Amino acid sequence: MSQEAHNTQGPFNLIIAGVGGQGSIFASQVVAHAAMQEGFSVRIAETYGVTQRGGPVYSQVRIGKQVYGPLIPKGRCHLLMGLEPIEALRRAAEYLAPGGSVLINTHVDVPLETQLGKQPELRFETIEQELRKLGAGELLAIDARALAEQAGGAGTTNVFMLGAMSGFEIFPLTYESIENAVRDTTRSRFLQGNLTSLNRGREYALAVKKLNQNK
Amino acid sequence: MNREVLFRDTPGMGVLALGNEAIARGAIEAGVQFVTGYPGTPSTEVMETLIEAAPELGFVAYWSVNEKVAFDSATGASFSNARSMAIMKHVGLNVAADSLQQVKLIDIAGGFVVVSVDDPSGVSSNNEQDNRWYAKFAGLPAIEPADLNEAREMAKRAFEISEELLMPVILRSVTRLGHMTGDLELGKMEPKGQEPYFDSSRQWTPFPCLEPERRLREKLRHAGEVLERYQFDEYQGKGSEKIGVVGAGFAFNYVQEAVDILGLREEVALLKISTVNPLPSRIIHRLLSHVNRVLVVEDVTPFLEEAIKAEAQEIGRPIQIHGRKSGALPEVGETILDDVVLALADIVRRESPDRGVPSDAFPSKERAERSAAIQKLIPRRQIGFCAGCSHRATYYALTKALKNVGIEDPIVVGDIGCYTLGFYPPFSILQTMTSMGASMGTSNALAQLNPSRKVIAFIGDSTFYHAGMPGLLQIAHQQRPVLIIAMDNSVTGSTGQQPHPGTWQLADERTVIPIEDIARAFQIPHVRVVRSLQIKRLIKELEEALLLDVPAMVVSRQACALEPGERWRERTVVAKVDAAKCDGCLVCVEEYGCPAFVAAEDGEGKIAVDPVLCNGCASCRVVCPREAIYLERLEPRK
Numbered sequence: 105m106s107q108e109a110h111n112t113q114g115p116f117n118l119i120i121a122g123v124g125g126q127g128s129i130f131a132s133q134v135v136a137h138a139a140m141q142e143g144f145s146v147r148i149a150e151t152y153g154v155t156q157r158g159g160p161v162y163s164q165v166r167i168g169k170q171v172y173g174p175l176i177p178k179g180r181c182h183l184l185m186g187l188e189p190i191e192a193l194r195r196a197a198e199y200l201a202p203g204g205s206v207l208i209n210t211h212v213d214v215p216l217e218t219q220l221g222k223q224p225e226l227r228f229e230t231i232e233q234e235l236r237k238l239g240a241g242e243l244l245a246i247d248a249r250a251l252a253e254q255a256g257g258a259g260t261t262n263v264f265m266l267g268a269m270s271g272f273e274i275f276p277l278t279y280e281s282i283e284n285a286v287r288d289t290t291r292s293r294f295l296q297g298n299l300t301s302l303n304r305g306r307e308y309a310l311a312v313k314k315l316n317q318n319k
Numbered sequence: 320m321n322r323e324v325l326f327r328d329t330p331g332m333g334v335l336a337l338g339n340e341a342i343a344r345g346a347i348e349a350g351v352q353f354v355t356g357y358p359g360t361p362s363t364e365v366m367e368t369l370i371e372a373a374p375e376l377g378f379v380a381y382w383s384v385n386e387k388v389a390f391d392s393a394t395g396a397s398f399s400n401a402r403s404m405a406i407m408k409h410v411g412l413n414v415a416a417d418s419l420q421q422v423k424l425i426d427i428a429g430g431f432v433v434v435s436v437d438d439p440s441g442v443s444s445n446n447e448q449d450n451r452w453y454a455k456f457a458g459l460p461a462i463e464p465a466d467l468n469e470a471r472e473m474a475k476r477a478f479e480i481s482e483e484l485l486m487p488v489i490l491r492s493v494t495r496l497g498h499m500t501g502d503l504e505l506g507k508m509e510p511k512g513q514e515p516y517f518d519s520s521r522q523w524t525p526f527p528c529l530e531p532e533r534r535l536r537e538k539l540r541h542a543g544e545v546l547e548r549y550q551f552d553e554y555q556g557k558g559s560e561k562i563g564v565v566g567a568g569f570a571f572n573y574v575q576e577a578v579d580i581l582g583l584r585e586e587v588a589l590l591k592i593s594t595v596n597p598l599p600s601r602i603i604h605r606l607l608s609h610v611n612r613v614l615v616v617e618d619v620t621p622f623l624e625e626a627i628k629a630e631a632q633e634i635g636r637p638i639q640i641h642g643r644k645s646g647a648l649p650e651v652g653e654t655i656l657d658d659v660v661l662a663l664a665d666i667v668r669r670e671s672p673d674r675g676v677p678s679d680a681f682p683s684k685e686r687a688e689r690s691a692a693i694q695k696l697i698p699r700r701q702i703g704f705c706a707g708c709s710h711r712a713t714y715y716a717l718t719k720a721l722k723n724v725g726i727e728d729p730i731v732v733g734d735i736g737c738y739t740l741g742f743y744p745p746f747s748i749l750q751t752m753t754s755m756g757a758s759m760g761t762s763n764a765l766a767q768l769n770p771s772r773k774v775i776a777f778i779g780d781s782t783f784y785h786a787g788m789p790g791l792l793q794i795a796h797q798q799r800p801v802l803i804i805a806m807d808n809s810v811t812g813s814t815g816q817q818p819h820p821g822t823w824q825l826a827d828e829r830t831v832i833p834i835e836d837i838a839r840a841f842q843i844p845h846v847r848v849v850r851s852l853q854i855k856r857l858i859k860e861l862e863e864a865l866l867l868d869v870p871a872m873v874v875s876r877q878a879c880a881l882e883p884g885e886r887w888r889e890r891t892v893v894a895k896v897d898a899a900k901c902d903g904c905l906v907c908v909e910e911y912g913c914p915a916f917v918a919a920e921d922g923e924g925k926i927a928v929d930p931v932l933c934n935g936c937a938s939c940r941v942v943c944p945r946e947a948i949y950l951e952r953l954e955p956r957k
Contacts, residue, residue: 216745
């Protein structure tokens with residue numbers, strides 16, 4: 105969705121989904137800082153407290169000229185960033201807009217009960233299929249955890265995916281403002297790792313795009 | 320997040336802030352002199368922000384042991400003519416309510432603001448509770464903000480209102496606002512008030528009671544005029560609309576968006592009600608004077624719906640009032656936009672059957688069915704303890720100790736904190752849990768009435784100091800043979816690692832009062848302290864304590880894995896699984912369930928440890944029957 109389009113149709117709605125501890129809150133804060141730099145109003149809804157430990161978490165981020173509440177209406181999410189694919193599908197089922205973009209990490213975090221054989225496994229291929237059936241526009245899957253590990257460290261998967269989101273051009277804010285936002289929000293100890301992953305994420309997406317264009 | 324921008328006098332500046340931070344900023348702008356509270360999601364960040372600001376801005380801010388102590392302390396500050404604030408989550412006000420119901424009757428001195436953050440849907444609570452009723456019950460003025468700028472402004476103005484009316488003012492917020500991040504415009508910081516001074520020439524008590532009760536009612540009548548001056552409530556309409564939509568505080572956001580989605584801007588009149596008590600009758604009558612139907616959107620209970628219905632009856636013209644009570648909106652659970660869109664569309668259909676609504680206003684039936692089908696495919700993801708959490712080790716040790724001594728039908732009582740996860744797999748061991756500190760009194764009676772069974776009570780450190788001590792005194796006084804396991808992780812863990820009187824990390828700055836010293840002073844005959852992650856020793860201690868016929872306490876102590884010292888501690892070891900020894904029995908997962916245990920990549924059903932998630936606590940070695948878990952030393956970081 106282009107920037108002009110989302111200004112006329114209400115806020116741009118982004119969901120960042122994952123498992124507690126993957127840094128979805130941090131990623132949403134980065135996006136919010138970037139949006140503010142570009143003069144947009146922004147609202148984020150997230151869940152805090154004991155509910156997040158190891159459990160499903162997601163942040164809803166809304167960017168626009170005027171935004172009321174932070175909650176995205178069902179079926180109106182323009183971009184879903186899945187730090188974990190099962191969690192991405194969980195939110196997509198409810199929120200993904202027809203033609204909305206999806207960027208997912210391919211690394212599945214297998215729930216405990218699945219490990220114990222108490223509930224069936226949900227394979228990545230099935231997740232992809234279901235996302236397509238939901239009418240996802242762009243569906244981009246990257247092995248972000250492994251790629252981030254080689255870039256700024258395994259803890260930077262969230263930032264790597266922000267870089268990729270920018271490189272794939274599925275997001276209305278500029279790479280520069282995201283990079284500035286990462287600088288503004290990262291503790292100095294982790295800054296170098298985050299910047300490396302952000303940049304590699306973008307480069308990776310650009311390379312994939314080029315490859316697909318040449319096909 | 321960097322909160323320092325909230326501490327500077329830069330009016331007009333735009334910053335990114337949480338709703339709770341906006342409330343804190345409002346208090347700062349009002350020149351608050353004294354703040355205290357007890358941590359509780361979703362209110363915690365109000366206090367955290369103020370504690371951070373206090374040294375720089377020169378006011379008093381600290382965590383109290385419970386909400387009643389917080390409220391009483393803020394009362395003392397107000398009596399000393401200081402602007403004071405007491406901050407708590409919805410259920411916290413229950414603890415402070417005894418004092419609230421007295422202080423309301425006294426002419427206070429310094430502005431006194433009580434912040435109550437309610438938790439619709441009980442996202443981080445056992446109940447939904449609508450604290451607007453407290454305002455009505457006590458007869459105190461209350462206001463609720465609709466957005467970040469209002470949160471800041473209302474928190475600031477609440478002090479003035481309190482000083483004008485000489486009564487505490489309740490500022491009600493909700494989780495969705497408290498934990499919403501957005502752009503906030505800073506206001507001007509007012510100069511700090513006078514040096515606190517307690518006037519001994521007055522009596523600060525509501526005695527005898529009838530005169531203060533009369534005066535309270537007088538003040539509340541006057542409060543309506545005072546609050547109206549602030550124009551917290553807002554009417555948007557032409558005076559000819561047949562449908563009105565009312566939003567209470569934060570819920571007004573859903574009203575605005577629902578109206579936009581349905582394209583009804585020009586056809587419905589809107590009313591934002593931020594004055595909770597006393598009800599702003601004048602502006603409500605303005606809406607009721609021309610509408611046939613009203614939809615009331617509000618969180619938790621039909622507080623406003625009932626009040627508007629009563630007002631409508633005075634109009635003498637039939638007006639349909641829709642909301643949570645009428646069934647137009649769900650009776651329980653947080654207000655969500657989608658429900659408001661549906662309810663409003665339905666009202667439009669009833670009022671003007673010919674007026675269509677946009678086809679894309681809600682998901683199609685086909686889409687709804689697909690969503691439901693997908694939800695069935697998606698596995699549950701059980702929440703569990705963090706890697707390195709001491710509670711896991713403690714529950715594991717008790718499970719083993721019970722088995723070793725042959726106790727098969729214990730009664731296991733829980734309390735409030737992260738350890739309530741003991742209700743869930745892999746432990747599923749807790750059987751009761753009600754309110755803060757209740758494990759003590761409840762286990763006391765369970766032990767008396769079930770003499771043939773062992774009663775075990777779990778209580779966290781912060782919960783023990785908060786409301787567990789009187790109950791322990793009761794157990795000690797009656798020498799009831801309860802085994803109390805104090806889960807002492809040195810901080811109030813579930814709300815974000817706030818300190819309390821047992822936080823030994825602060826021993827240089829404050830007097831630390833360990834739980835075991837209190838238990839011994841209370842004459843609990845058997846008190847032991849064990850490091851939680853030393854599981855073998857913990858099992859032995861628990862075995863011994865389980866067989867006693869007197870009150871016993873085992874303090875299982877280990878700093879919360881998220882406590883700053885622990886969280887940023889450099890790991891020296893990481894757990895590994897020897898694939899040659901692991902036979903895929905899954906005992907580690909079934910009995911210990913650390914999130915760092917993952918399926919090994921060989922696909923043969925063996926287990927591995929995720930090196931990113933492992934926090935190097937080293938406790939899991941004892942759980943593997945094949946001794947396949949070992950520790951690998953990590954190179955020190957350069």
